[in-house]
Amino acid sequence: xxHDEIEILEERRNQVFRKGEGAASGEIACGKRSxxxxxxxxxxxxxxxxxxxxxxxDALHVVHGPIGCAAYTWDIRGAHSSGPxxxxxxxxxxxxxxxxxxxxxxxxAAALRELIAACTxxxxxxxxxxxxxxxxxxxxxxCKTISKETGIPVIPVESxxxxxxxxxxxxxxxxxxxxxxxxxxxxxxxPHSINLLGEFNIAxxxxxxxxxxxxxxxxxxxxxxxxxRVDEIRRCHGAKLNLVQCSGSMTHLAKKLTDDYGIPFQxxxxxxxxxxxxxxxxxxxxxxxxxxxxxxxxLVKEELLKIQPELRRYRKILxxxxxxxxxxxxxxxxxxxxxxxxxxxxTVLVGSQTGNPQDYEQLKELCDPxxxxxxxxxPLELAKFCLEKDVDLFIxxxxxxxxxxxxxxxxxxxxxxxxxxxxxxxxxINFAKEVHASVMSPVWNYVxxxxxxxxxxxxx
Amino acid sequence: xxxxxxxTEEPKAPDLSHCTAATRNACKLCTPLGACLVFxxxxxxxxxxxxxxxxxxxxxxxLISHFREPMDIAASNFNEDSxxxxxxxxxxxxxxxxxxxxxxxxxxxxxxxxxxxIGEDMAALLLECRRAIPDLPPVVHVSTAxxxxxxxxxxxxxxxxLIDQLVLPPDPHGGVNLLPxxxxxxxxxxxxxxxxxxxxxVTMLPDYSDTLDGPTWMDYEALPEGGTSVEAIRRMSGAxxxxxxxxxxxxxxxxxxxxxxxxxxxxxxxxGTPIGLRATGAMIEALERISGxxxxxxxxxxxxxxxxxxxDAHKVVFGKRAVVYGEADLVIGLxxxxxxxxxxxxxxxxxxxxxxxxxxxxVAVPELxxxxxxxxxxxxxxxxxxxxxxxxxxLIGNSKGYGMARALDIPLVRAGFPIHDRLGGQRxxxxxxxxxxxFYDQIVxxxxxxxxxxxxxxxxxx
Numbered sequence: 001x002x003h004d005e006i007e008i009l010e011e012r013r014n015q016v017f018r019k020g021e022g023a024a025s026g027e028i029a030c031g032k033r034s035x036x037x038x039x040x041x042x043x044x045x046x047x048x049x050x051x052x053x054x055x056x057x058d059a060l061h062v063v064h065g066p067i068g069c070a071a072y073t074w075d076i077r078g079a080h081s082s083g084p085x086x087x088x089x090x091x092x093x094x095x096x097x098x099x100x101x102x103x104x105x106x107x108x109a110a111a112l113r114e115l116i117a118a119c120t121x122x123x124x125x126x127x128x129x130x131x132x133x134x135x136x137x138x139x140x141x142x143c144k145t146i147s148k149e150t151g152i153p154v155i156p157v158e159s160x161x162x163x164x165x166x167x168x169x170x171x172x173x174x175x176x177x178x179x180x181x182x183x184x185x186x187x188x189x190x191p192h193s194i195n196l197l198g199e200f201n202i203a204x205x206x207x208x209x210x211x212x213x214x215x216x217x218x219x220x221x222x223x224x225x226x227x228x229r230v231d232e233i234r235r236c237h238g239a240k241l242n243l244v245q246c247s248g249s250m251t252h253l254a255k256k257l258t259d260d261y262g263i264p265f266q267x268x269x270x271x272x273x274x275x276x277x278x279x280x281x282x283x284x285x286x287x288x289x290x291x292x293x294x295x296x297x298x299l300v301k302e303e304l305l306k307i308q309p310e311l312r313r314y315r316k317i318l319x320x321x322x323x324x325x326x327x328x329x330x331x332x333x334x335x336x337x338x339x340x341x342x343x344x345x346x347t348v349l350v351g352s353q354t355g356n357p358q359d360y361e362q363l364k365e366l367c368d369p370x371x372x373x374x375x376x377x378x379p380l381e382l383a384k385f386c387l388e389k390d391v392d393l394f395i396x397x398x399x400x401x402x403x404x405x406x407x408x409x410x411x412x413x414x415x416x417x418x419x420x421x422x423x424x425x426x427x428x429i430n431f432a433k434e435v436h437a438s439v440m441s442p443v444w445n446y447v448x449x450x451x452x453x454x455x456x457x458x459x460x
Numbered sequence: 461x462x463x464x465x466x467x468t469e470e471p472k473a474p475d476l477s478h479c480t481a482a483t484r485n486a487c488k489l490c491t492p493l494g495a496c497l498v499f500x501x502x503x504x505x506x507x508x509x510x511x512x513x514x515x516x517x518x519x520x521x522x523l524i525s526h527f528r529e530p531m532d533i534a535a536s537n538f539n540e541d542s543x544x545x546x547x548x549x550x551x552x553x554x555x556x557x558x559x560x561x562x563x564x565x566x567x568x569x570x571x572x573x574x575x576x577x578i579g580e581d582m583a584a585l586l587l588e589c590r591r592a593i594p595d596l597p598p599v600v601h602v603s604t605a606x607x608x609x610x611x612x613x614x615x616x617x618x619x620x621x622l623i624d625q626l627v628l629p630p631d632p633h634g635g636v637n638l639l640p641x642x643x644x645x646x647x648x649x650x651x652x653x654x655x656x657x658x659x660x661x662v663t664m665l666p667d668y669s670d671t672l673d674g675p676t677w678m679d680y681e682a683l684p685e686g687g688t689s690v691e692a693i694r695r696m697s698g699a700x701x702x703x704x705x706x707x708x709x710x711x712x713x714x715x716x717x718x719x720x721x722x723x724x725x726x727x728x729x730x731x732g733t734p735i736g737l738r739a740t741g742a743m744i745e746a747l748e749r750i751s752g753x754x755x756x757x758x759x760x761x762x763x764x765x766x767x768x769x770x771x772d773a774h775k776v777v778f779g780k781r782a783v784v785y786g787e788a789d790l791v792i793g794l795x796x797x798x799x800x801x802x803x804x805x806x807x808x809x810x811x812x813x814x815x816x817x818x819x820x821x822x823v824a825v826p827e828l829x830x831x832x833x834x835x836x837x838x839x840x841x842x843x844x845x846x847x848x849x850x851x852x853x854x855l856i857g858n859s860k861g862y863g864m865a866r867a868l869d870i871p872l873v874r875a876g877f878p879i880h881d882r883l884g885g886q887r888x889x890x891x892x893x894x895x896x897x898x899f900y901d902q903i904v905x906x907x908x909x910x911x912x913x914x915x916x917x918x919x920x921x922x
Binding site for chain 2: 001002003006007009011033034035036037038039040041042043044045046047062065066067068069070071072073074075076080081082083084085086089090091092093094095096097099100107110111113114115117118119120129130131134135160161162163164165203204207208210211227379380383384387398399401402403405406407408417421447448449452
């Protein structure tokens with residue numbers, strides 16, 4: 001099917017926006033349920049919860065449902081732990097037909113008892129799935145009983161797949177985490193302390209950030225949930241500031257911590273040099289301690305000096321190249337647009353699965369005229385715009401990768417499966433290297449769609 | 461910086477052997493995945509899941525990571541209302557949207573645990589949709605409740621559903637039907653080549669050898685080229701025989717091949733998955749019998765070279781102890797070949813429930829030592845617990861066994877599905893003499909490399 005014949009479904013027309021054209025004054029519709037049959041790149045409520053809680057490494061994660069939900073989320077992410085590896089297992093009640101008929105509560109209780117005895121976790125999360133409620137299982141009651149028996153928090157996660165969008169899953173995860181908060185001892189926490197929220201330690205990124213904060217004299221009480229530990233989460237209410245990176249998933253938790261404990265929060269991002277520097281300065285500025293601020297300036301200067309010559313080299317090569325971005329949360333998209341700009345590249349297509357109206361307003365402001373902005377897009381639309389805009393690079397996740405590769409377009413994984421650290425200053429160099437490797441590879445000279453074009457250009 | 465925080469020593473994994481109520485690191489996937497894979501092997505077809513959005517996205521991601529190809533799966537995207545009142549509205553909207561956007565030649569609808577639990581009457585719902593949506597292409601539906609069976613059951617059930625719902629009364633054409641089972645794209649290509657070498661036109665169902673392993677594109681292909689055409693499926697009733705691979709299927713009362721045999725009298729030739737000398741030989745014999753032609757010399761030559769290499773390296777592999785896991789019929793095929801070359805299988809494990817697995821394996825591989833543990837319904841915690849006591853030298857199966865191989869410090873030779881940690885998982889050739897040759901070379905070289913690496917001397921001449 002020629003890409004210019006790909007139709008945008010009627011239900012979705014107000015979720016596609018071209019900056020600087022007719023509908024420019026209008027808003028991008030978002031936060032909607034995905035249109036049936038649209039092949040959305042989104043997953044479900046369960047996915048939202050699983051993705052947020054997964055990196056808590058000393059907790060037991062049990063999926064209550066048929067096998068799929070647990071099997072598809074077994075050890076697929078690069079969320080590292082510096083200690084326990086319990087989170088990398090996939091535990092499921094693997095409901096069978098007889099359980100669907102007679103109920104799965106007993107099986108769940110037995111599974112929890114055995115696993116808690118064998119794994120001695122600090123807490124357990126029990127994820128409900130599509131059919132848990134439909135078959136009449138009272139997961140809350142089972143969790144209460146087992147918690148009483150075992151003495152550890154056994155927390156139900158309200159995540160039936162159909163009961164909303166991925167965002168509702170984030171919220172359910174925040175509610176589950178919130179049950180732990182406030183139950184730990186907060187003595188000994190520095191007055192200069194923070195929590196990192198919505199940071200998942202993909203490829204060790206949390207550790208890059210922790211190092212920065214240690215160097216400028218700020219204590220990280222808890223990272224939720226990268227390299228996460230139950231005891232750290234229990235006492236995170238003792239921190240003085242929350243830095244929220246993945247705002248789509250964790251703003252809910254940050255707001256609760258503001259309301260109940262008076263802890264302010266800042267939306268930050270550690271992707272790209274500008275945003276990393278802004279995140280460090282922002283946090284350093286809160287404590288009114290000139291020494292911390294001066295150390296922050298030193299750190300940024302020192303790190304920038306280390307990477308700038310190499311970045312300049314990449315910028316020279318990549319200047320003028322065009323990129324498409326399609327990611328889960330819109331906040332990451334802002335950072336990527338800026339990070340690409342610092343490499344001399346232009347973003348011509350950008351979208352997210354779960355952006356909110358404010359996110360899209362900000363994206364509109366940030367992007368160049370002509371940029372296509374999409375909410376909850378699908379493979380056909382993404383392909384259509386990639387071809388129309390003739391992009392050199394696509395940044396997305398596993399599901400977007402083959403769209404790019406089939407069309408002979410370079411691709412960078414910026415999702416949770418990746419094994420490359422892309423955060424902070426050193427992450428920016430990794431990112432630049434990857435973009436460079438992807439855009440400049442000689443393979444594109446042989447891929448017919450690009451090779452022909454090159455020949456045509458040469459002939460002209 | 462990352463190094464400072466990183467794990468220096470992996471913590472001891474908990475002993476999960478007594479936690480039998482839960483499935484721990486499953487060696488199986490859910491039924492709709494198998495159905496989606498089959499529908500992707502039909503020309504111009506799009507798989508469609510009647511259930512939550514997440515099911516399609518998770519399955520897409522899982523398949524994309526193995527095949528490294530686009531894998532679009534639509535969903536009716538249930539919400540709270542559809543979970544309570546039924547998904548008719550969403551099914552209707554979904555089919556309409558997917559027809560408009562993809563212009564498919566067929567839509568393969570598979571149910572999920574959600575739509576099955578609320579008891580959706582798919583036949584009735586689809587009839588309504590057909591009345592209401594003009595130009596709706598043929599729709600085939602299969603019941604794939606994920607609490608019933610595993611992905612391999614979804615695979616076979618989808619093949620049966622296609623035959624049950626599409627095949628027309630016979631118009632004899634002299635070709636053969638081939639139901640290969642869940643194999644790699646390289647396997648499917650090679651099987652077609654082998655059957656055609658006997659001058660037999662073949663309808664292979666499914667055939668995702670092109671749709672899930674194709675070249676790059678000049679423009680976006682909503683539905684990649686290739687696959688078995690609906691027209692060819694309709695004519696499967698006129699074939700002179702149906703070759704059906706899978707030893708366990710022989711013991712199953714109803715399969716796609718029995719459906720064709722009972723309804724249209726098409727001869728059912730049930731064979732083991734043609735892995736190794738014996739099973740490939742049985743397939744070649746069947747092809748000779750059906751076609752009335754002798755085996756082409758090129759194939760005999762491949763067999764000859766395989767045997768010759770088996771002589772060359774027999775000592776390297778003799779007596780090595782192997783753990784084999786995966787789908788029942790693949791495990792039977794691999795085990796059969798391992799026994800032919802002198803490797804001793806000590807544990808043969810299937811992840812799904814397959815009551816016929818032990819019997820079918822013992823019948824197909826009579827020389828398998830009685831001490832070999834053969835069990836279905838095992839998860840990786842079981843395989844790990846039972847396997848390590850048996851002191852294996854090698855693991856053979858999909859990439860999900862890597863953790864076990866690493867813990868035991870033994871090599872893993874990757875076969876089957878999924879292979880998520882190597883390139884070319886979809887192109888691993890298991891079948892035919894050629895597949896056996898590649899598999900044999902890989903096993904031998906794995907042992908040679910191991911010996912070399914672990915040697916204090918490090919000879920470069922082996």
